[in-house]
Amino acid sequence: MRSRSTCFFLLLIGVITANPRCIVAQSAEKILEAARLNPTSQPAELNARIRSDGTITPVTITLRDHVISYEFENPKQALRLKLGPKLTRLSEQLNDVTKPVPATRLHDEVRNSGLTYEDLSLGFLYWPDPVIQGQETLRTRTAWKIDLQAPVEETLYGVARVWIDKESGAILRIEGYDKHGLLLRRFEIISAQKIGNLWMLKQMRIEGFTPGNPSPVSRRYLEVLGKN
Numbered sequence: 001m002r003s004r005s006t007c008f009f010l011l012l013i014g015v016i017t018a019n020p021r022c023i024v025a026q027s028a029e030k031i032l033e034a035a036r037l038n039p040t041s042q043p044a045e046l047n048a049r050i051r052s053d054g055t056i057t058p059v060t061i062t063l064r065d066h067v068i069s070y071e072f073e074n075p076k077q078a079l080r081l082k083l084g085p086k087l088t089r090l091s092e093q094l095n096d097v098t099k100p101v102p103a104t105r106l107h108d109e110v111r112n113s114g115l116t117y118e119d120l121s122l123g124f125l126y127w128p129d130p131v132i133q134g135q136e137t138l139r140t141r142t143a144w145k146i147d148l149q150a151p152v153e154e155t156l157y158g159v160a161r162v163w164i165d166k167e168s169g170a171i172l173r174i175e176g177y178d179k180h181g182l183l184l185r186r187f188e189i190i191s192a193q194k195i196g197n198l199w200m201l202k203q204m205r206i207e208g209f210t211p212g213n214p215s216p217v218s219r220r221y222l223e224v225l226g227k228n
Contacts, residue, residue: 028130028146032162033085034169045228046200050113052220057111060228070120072111079110079120090121107156114206114220119185124148124160124176133161138172139189141165157184182211193224200224 043064050057062069068081078093079101090101106118118124127148136145143163150157158179163172176185186207193202201224207216 028132028144031132031144031146031164031169032125032130032148044200047225047228049223049225050111050220051223052112052114052218055112057113059111061224070110077111079117081120081122083122087126088121088123090117112220113222114185114208114218118156119176119187124150124157124174125162127151127160135166136163138163141170141172142167143172178211180211183209183214184211185209186216190221195227 044062046061046063048059048061050059058073060069060071062071066083068083070079072078076094080091080093080098082089082091091098092101101117101121106121107116109116110120125148127150130146130148133145133147136143143165146162146164148160148162150159156178157176158181159177161175161177163174164170165172170189172189174187175183178184186205186209188205188207189201189203190205191202193200201222204222206220206222208218209215210217
């Protein structure tokens, strides 16, 4: 029997929490359903930062009751993602007023983070008809490679490709491609750490690409420093 310490779940924004259920071989829909519903199973408040070219942006990440919150200072801004079985809802709080993030802003970058509002919404995990494209080994871990076709109303991405650890269900890498199949963005886990009883991200690399150029034009890191 696998120990619970080997079973963990990884969010797009990089938080790993203990997961009592390891993922077994099944359909792409079931694999993604587990990834969508489990991220806040263990409440946590984390001290993190986004680092790029000498610039550091602090962020507090809170997980609780199927809600992921990202809180920034100077100026104050809070983004809250409500996770559901069929869809997510991303809202923004500014000056004590909370409103849904409109579709017109989904492709805007959040705080020079390399992440867009759409990336934070995890909406691509809900795109229909996912397909398992095979298996690959990433940093010694065997992972399912799953492709998700963007809906017709999606204006930036054509395909999202997700690598999910076969043993634990952790998302190890995400790539977003444009309508012509050219790479736009890559998120990849570099290292993890154990803080208390929770496994958490230590460092995630976020890379941006110009379509057709295999070398990244931007590189940032999301780093979790500890629990608050």
